């Protein structure tokens with residue numbers, strides 16, 4: 001088992017990463033003082049539930065915890081106010097109180113949704129992340145929790161840090177192929193924004209990673225979590241540095257919203273968005289090499305780099321105005337300046353963005 005700390009003063013917490021951790025959930029809950037006298041609610045989705053809900057429930061019940069569960073349909077559409085209300089109903093029916101915890105067992109959708117339920121129920125109760133996707137090495141760390149609005153991604157949310165992240169990597173073996181690739185999109189992002197060596201390592205170890213070789217996978221997840229926790233520890237509430245974690249997201253989030261959250265997976269939209277950011281970097285005078293490497297590594301991991309023709313550029317431009325980095329009438333982009341380095345730029349011209357969106361439709 002490997003352990004990393006997210007260093008946030010009194011809100012600090014550990015990320016436990018290893019095989020078979022879900023079977024030991026009860027011992028971790030004991031270690032973190034989770035109450036046995038107040039009910040716990042596990043939120044999961046209908047795919048994950050089939051594999052992991054019962055064993056996790058059984059283990060916690062055997063350890064003396066009073067466990068309830070709520071299962072949402074799998075997919076991005078569950079990150080909605082409607083589903084949030086249903087979780088609150090389930091929490092009230094199960095008798096959750098201010099000493100209760102909500103547990104997210106699943107990928108980023110369940111993590112963001114259950115986390116926002118924990119942040120808002122009774123104005124905030126304890127929250128535990130049990131990630132089951134590769135992408136969730138990103139989403140389970142850092143405390144950003146939210147649901148979507150039809151017009152804007154993650155626009156109703158909060159910062160609410162978990163008590164711990166219990167990352168059982170043996171759950172990843174049942175992931176569908178498309179979600180494996182999508183998960184690597186955020187891992188590649190962590191390399192591109194922070195660590196050129198890690199980016200090269202990802203390229204060199206692509207085959208092992210895509211085959212879910214346990215050693216390679218755990219190293220990759222550890223490095224991804226490390227970058228994420230370093231950045232979050234510096235700037236918990238995105239007053240500055242944390243925005244670098246948004247590489248590819250200004251365009252990517254707009255694509256997800258325009259498509260009604262049911263066409264591109266988050267990791268896929270971010271992949272296209274990162275190629276867009278590399279193209280914007282060229283317009284700002286940075287080298288073509290950044291674009292070439294970004295596109296190559298994403299394509300090698302089976303990720304899309306081309307925007308399907310039917311996406312309307314004007315709609316994408318409008319959706320980008322709802323980005324949380326859009327302030328005082330100015331769009332802000334995370335721009336790669338070399339592999340492993342990015343800059344936050346507010347001097348990107350609107351016509352360049354339009355051109356880049358059109359270029360993304362012709363990406364080979």
Ligand SMILES: NC(=O)c1ccc[n+]([C@@H]2O[C@H](COP(=O)([O-])OP(=O)(O)OC[C@H]3O[C@@H](n4cnc5c(N)ncnc54)[C@H](O)[C@@H]3O)[C@@H](O)[C@H]2O)c1
Pocket residue numbers: 045046047048051074075076079106107108109110112132133134135136138139140141142143144145154171172173174175176179182183186266267
């Ligand atoms: N809060 C953050 O900092 C943050 C960071 C990155 C992404 N996100 C959010 O995360 C979401 C995407 O997360 P995701 O890619 O994990 O999506 P997801 O939660 O929808 O999971 C992907 C798919 O895999 C299935 N699944 C999950 N675990 C499985 C397992 N072990 N075996 C088999 N199937 C499994 C799910 O049912 C789903 O169909 C987006 O909503 C994105 O906005 C949040």
Ligand SMILES: O=C(O)C(=O)C[C@@H](O)[C@H](O)[C@H](O)COP(=O)(O)O
Pocket residue numbers: 138142144153154186238242243245246249324
């Ligand atoms: O944790 C962050 O900060 C990130 O930007 C990580 C992103 O991968 C993630 O998709 C996040 O939810 C985006 O944040 P948002 O504030 O743009 O909604």
Ligand SMILES: [Zn+2]
Pocket residue numbers: 138186249266270
């Ligand atoms: Zn993301």
